[in-house]
Amino acid sequence: MQQYPFPVSYNEILERIDQIDPVQYATSRNFLDGAVTYLSPYISRGVISCHQIFQSLLSKGYTIDSCKKLIQELAWREYFQRVWQYLEDDIFKDIRKSYQQIQHTRMPVSLLEASTGIIAIDKGIKALYETGYMHNHIRMYTASITTNIGKAHWQIPSQWMYYHLLDGDIACNTCSWQWVAGTFSTKKYFCNQENINKYTGTSQQHTYLDKSYDELPTMAVPPTLSKATSLQLKTSLPSTTMPELDSSLPLLLYNSYNLDPLWHEDIEANRILLLEPSHFNQYPVSEKVIDFIMGLSKNIPGLQVMTGEVKNIPGMQKFPAIYSKEHPLFKHYPGKKDERTWLFPEVNSFPDSFFSYWKKCEKTLLTDNKHYPVYNMNNKQVS
Numbered sequence: 001m002q003q004y005p006f007p008v009s010y011n012e013i014l015e016r017i018d019q020i021d022p023v024q025y026a027t028s029r030n031f032l033d034g035a036v037t038y039l040s041p042y043i044s045r046g047v048i049s050c051h052q053i054f055q056s057l058l059s060k061g062y063t064i065d066s067c068k069k070l071i072q073e074l075a076w077r078e079y080f081q082r083v084w085q086y087l088e089d090d091i092f093k094d095i096r097k098s099y100q101q102i103q104h105t106r107m108p109v110s111l112l113e114a115s116t117g118i119i120a121i122d123k124g125i126k127a128l129y130e131t132g133y134m135h136n137h138i139r140m141y142t143a144s145i146t147t148n149i150g151k152a153h154w155q156i157p158s159q160w161m162y163y164h165l166l167d168g169d170i171a172c173n174t175c176s177w178q179w180v181a182g183t184f185s186t187k188k189y190f191c192n193q194e195n196i197n198k199y200t201g202t203s204q205q206h207t208y209l210d211k212s213y214d215e216l217p218t219m220a221v222p223p224t225l226s227k228a229t230s231l232q233l234k235t236s237l238p239s240t241t242m243p244e245l246d247s248s249l250p251l252l253l254y255n256s257y258n259l260d261p262l263w264h265e266d267i268e269a270n271r272i273l274l275l276e277p278s279h280f281n282q283y284p285v286s287e288k289v290i291d292f293i294m295g296l297s298k299n300i301p302g303l304q305v306m307t308g309e310v311k312n313i314p315g316m317q318k319f320p321a322i323y324s325k326e327h328p329l330f331k332h333y334p335g336k337k338d339e340r341t342w343l344f345p346e347v348n349s350f351p352d353s354f355f356s357y358w359k360k361c362e363k364t365l366l367t368d369n370k371h372y373p374v375y376n377m378n379n380k381q382v383s
């Protein structure tokens with residue numbers, strides 16, 4: 001069932017969590033019409049956490065075993081966040097090995113124009129432009145034909161995808177592109193037409209991907225994928241007035257990665273959604289993404305939006321305390337950085353590979369299950 005476009009009200013988001021069917025998810029997630037959650041835009045924007053999803057599943061009586069596949073996918077997300085925390089800006093370089101067969105470092109025109117010739121991918125790109133969402137398998141197919149068939153370096157195309165995704169997350173996006181390209185995995189990811197047809201419900205034949213897996217790595221770049229251009233991305237930020245602030249109260253800093261309505265909800269404070277031009281110059285996003293962020297911000301009572309740099313917030317020295325959430329992109333904020341809510345807070349050393357990371361996560365699931373308090377949808381502890 002397709003559930004986009006994406007509502008922005010907190011109650012509708014909680015309803016979406018409530019509708020998760022982890023058992024169906026496990027068997028169908030690879031299919032375009034599978035029972036995926038469509039929750040990534042809310043997780044990436046920090047409205048909800050993986051931990052909250054896990055708690056909701058437990059409160060509905062699902063066993064850990066029946067949710068294992070979904071928990072593993074949530075763990076992929078946390079793994080990429082840990083990789084980023086550890087590597088910092090080095091995630092923007094080829095992480096494990098440099099990419100040996102690149103023909104260019106520009107943007108393939110066929111992606112921009114949704115004209116790769118592979119029906120499922122072209123439809124997926126058009127849907128990305130319309131909705132800001134792309135199914136995981138289409139993301140993998142798109143990245144694979146770009147890097148491993150079209151022989152473009154992953155970096156510029158990953159910026160293009162990030163720009164359009166409501167769930168754009170630097171860690172997941174950059175690491176996933178590198179995983180597909182083989183610079184952060186043991187081998188490049190290839191998909192052939194048969195695989196695409198199987199998971200997307202198309203029946204296309206005689207394409208440049210209609211080949212065996214032995215043939216794909218050595219084939220010449222198809223003409224459809226060879227034209228490249230430079231990529232120009234710009235963010236349109238809303239114009240705002242200076243926020244009205246009470247210097248006797250603490251200041252809470254929100255941003256496009258932290259729109260959590262429950263964060264310090266019980267204290268009286270100045271709350272600013274800070275849209276820093278310097279951030280969006282470096283990591284541009286589309287107008288649709290900005291609209292989505294603005295929509296989500298309405299869930300936080302008293303939140304004032306400021307387009308400007310943190311250093312220009314008036315009277316910064318006067319607040320009794322300044323709080324933000326820890327995040328690699330916002331280290332430059334002053335004040336105290338609260339820990340993000342992790343699903344696996346204990347598994348925090350740099351993991352060699354996802355599977356060594358997952359092994360540690362699984363252990364905590366098995367041994368620490370009893371210490372997990374169970375929360376209801378409003379994040380109130382129920383047992």
Ligand SMILES: Cc1cc2nc3c(=O)[nH]c(=O)nc-3n(C[C@H](O)[C@H](O)[C@H](O)COP(=O)(O)OP(=O)(O)OC[C@H]3O[C@@H](n4cnc5c(N)ncnc54)[C@H](O)[C@@H]3O)c2cc1C
Nearest residue numbers: 036037038039040073074077136139167168169172173176
């Ligand atoms: C090239 C490429 C780029 C990607 N870019 C992003 C991105 O910018 N932001 C982003 O959040 N995800 C990204 N992903 C991962 C994944 O595609 C999305 O998280 C997922 O498709 C979101 O849809 P969903 O919420 O319906 O996922 P579901 O399948 O319902 O999964 C539930 C949650 O688990 C997490 N998750 C699931 N699959 C993955 C995965 N493969 N890697 C990491 N986390 C996962 C997500 O938080 C997701 O919301 C990318 C994957 C690829 C291959």
